Amino acid sequence: MSPGVNVNFGDAQVRADYRITDRLRASIFGFISSDTFDRTEATGVGATAASARDALKYDFGRAIARLDYTTPELSAHWSGMLGFDRTGIVQVDPGRPDRGITAFGATMGTRAFLRWKTGAVATTTVGVDALGYDYTLDLDYSSPPGFAAVPAPQTNSRVVRIQTGVAQLGVGAWVEEILRLPRVEITAGTRVEIMAYQGNRHVVADPRTVIRVRAHERVSIIGSTGIFHQAPPVFGLIPLVGSPNLLPQRAWQSSVGTEVDLPFNLDLRVTGFFNRLWQLPRASFEFVEGQGGQGAMRARALSDGEGHAYGLEVQLRRKIERGIYGWVSYTLSRSERFIGNGKVVPFTYDQTHILNVALSWDIGSRLRLGARFQLATGAPTSLVNCSRWTTMPTNATCGVYDSDVDGFRPQYIAEADRLPTYHQLDVRADYKFMLGPLQMSAYVDVLNAYYARTAEGWVYQHDFTDRRPRPGLPILPTIGIRGEL
Amino acid sequence: MTARRSASRPADASRACGGALISWALIGCDPPPLEPRHKVTSPRILAIIADSPELRPGQSTELRVITGGLKVEPEFTWYVCARAEATATFVAQSTFGQAEPNDACFGDAGAGNVRLPFTGPNALFAVPADLLRRIEALRAVYGSNISTGRLTDIARTAGLPLTIAVEMRHNDPGADGGAPANTVVRALKRVVVIDRSQLNNNPPGPSFRFSAPRDGGAGGVAMRYVRDATEERCEPDDGSGPLVVRPGSVHEIAPAPTEQPWLERYFILDTFGQPAEQVETAFYSFYSTGGAYRDDRTRIPTRNTIWEAPLRLGSIDHWLVVRDGRGGTSACRFTVTVSNDGGTISSRDASSLPDVLETPPWTSSDAGAADVPHSDATALDGER
Structure with missing residues (x-):
């Protein structure tokens, strides 16, 4: 293997729409993507020189077909999806067993509903849907240490090979009733789903309702609340890596807000929300009794995570007029997780303030300019309790030297620090032209146009007495061309 | 010494900024690098x-x-x-x-x-x-x-x-x-x-060869482990005096490839609670009070490393620690003297390095700072 980096990515899509009759329309859409990252680097010196490699390959494809039948009194819809996902990860280091994941999965889904008027002010919808996947996995992964294990330097942990499969199928049926009164619209419904995965079966019921009140010809007030369930993530269900016994994730989501039509083609939306979360999967390395007569083992994954999120969203949008379209949105939010013993910490992706500004301007019929700016609070990160470079009043040392692993273990305070404020400007120019029968579009896209030196995290000195920001995206220009028939 | 450190920081900063002058508006000045783990500058x-x-x-x-x-x-x-x-x-x-x-x-x-x-x-x-x-x-x-x-x-x-x-x-x-x-x-x-008959043993004291890279580990000086009442050290196997090298010279430290006799097989209760057999791995860690290592932690089969001597004259302490990956450890200290009379070890200056070292991934920022103690040239104390 010679040192170097190889990056390849590509995708293709096709779409066709067909009006069979005035009432019946059909469409198909296909998408396929393939991304590869492969890096090899020299390691070791002299007579013991070698090379290390890490590679990632991800391919996926989807085919979606859709039928819509519409009359003044009734509408019917059916859609179906077939797809595949293929993931390959390889990590090779001299002196360690190779690690890697090969996963191939087929996925399918279908959805159908029937909607008709059941009275002067009422509309009824009934529907069914199903979504499933079947993955085959081959893993060589670094397992957590066993019992009484003394950790080794350089994370030279035991590598375990697991060949297994993960299958999940959810079949749901739902009914929804919409009442349209002069100033009030009420939508109420319930969804019942059977979730089956890894030999476990769960039946969940999700009641939901939305109320929309037109307080003024330009002002509407909307309130909603409902229960939502979702199957655990696929990698959390892998036997011996996660747990097949994870429960469906559950959320109670509620919001109340207003929509205001303003002059100059502007509309304003303000929404407050509160979400309560239960049965979240979490990693656990506690020793527990195994099931079915197995001995003690590490738990790996449990379903007892809880949290909540709440906040306020404000969006001011200008509908497209004279070629100008844009919006400004601001979110003030807090997402937290309960980590036990009554302690609440910010969620890993919690951002207190998020400001987005986007503007698109069509200059004539061929040229369009666009820009997007984002400003956001830095993500939470655990604080290394070290008085030498934080302002925290503490006498603690920065870390304890672990002689077995030959490295320092810092004293973390969970999610007590934040990365610096994140900001980035992206700009784009599109130029349209015809090439024979093809409608062509050439574009220049520049991410991080003014090279904001954002931090993706911290890189610590070996003894945690100093740190540097891990740089984020550089200025990343992309030139592309697209054709449509 | 405080004054010396204060004087060295602006010099480092000016080098970092000077090199990036053209792109200053976009990039600004990079902070000094973090201190490498192998450099022993404090207790x-x-x-x-x-x-x-x-x-x-x-x-x-x-x-x-x-x-x-x-x-x-x-x-x-x-x-x-x-x-x-x-x-x-x-x-x-x-x-x-x-x-x-x-x-x-x-x-x-x-x-x-x-x-x-x-x-x-x-x-x-x-x-x-x-x-x-x-x-x-x-x-x-x-x-x-x-x-x-x-x-x-x-x-x-x-x-x-x-x-x-x-x-x-x-x-x-x-x-x-x-x-x-x-x-x-x-x-x-x-x-x-644990109450079992075969208990883990520490690896034997380190032995290695200190040489110039092109010797491929064949030449140079063989070093052996010695323990007395006060310390554990490594010294030339032939009884010759301390190692003496030229400033800026580059050397390979090659632990003896003789781990097999002491790498033990043992049984564990793995993360799933199942018994499994494992074999130890040899991990080597290198530390010094001066100069720069290319790799300061290695494991078999890539056990060797490269050390670049500082430009400052003086005595440099090194430590080599070998671990078996499950708690077994042995270690020794050895001394290398940096002298213009260095000749004990075949050495070469930076202009004649082998290919692998022409663009070394580690950089010693003490080049051109011969009048500054090596440990000060990359001092980061100003950041603390």
């Missing part, structure tokens, strides 16, 4: 050795620390405890779950902490004969989710890891004469108490 604990790292109930183990960077005699405090290694190791940054503090074993207040009656770099710990039958100790390590009967089985088949913690207090004045007084350095290691 440190480099290893704790337990002799032996595994022991049966009723046996005792001799403990000793390998230190570096000390200028005055420190005082040590030793503790032993049983702690929940499971959470301490893995969940430190998890969104959920509380990690057990890594300093839980330090101090007299911790539940179950035992203070050993030693204040020097050596200590002795005798394991109670009934330790593997003490349920509270087993629960402290394995948690409360496992039945008492199962805990006893685990203690018999896998053993019980105990944490050895040591605090090193020193009033070292530091290189600039103004370092904080009564500084505390903390370190820990584990010993496993």
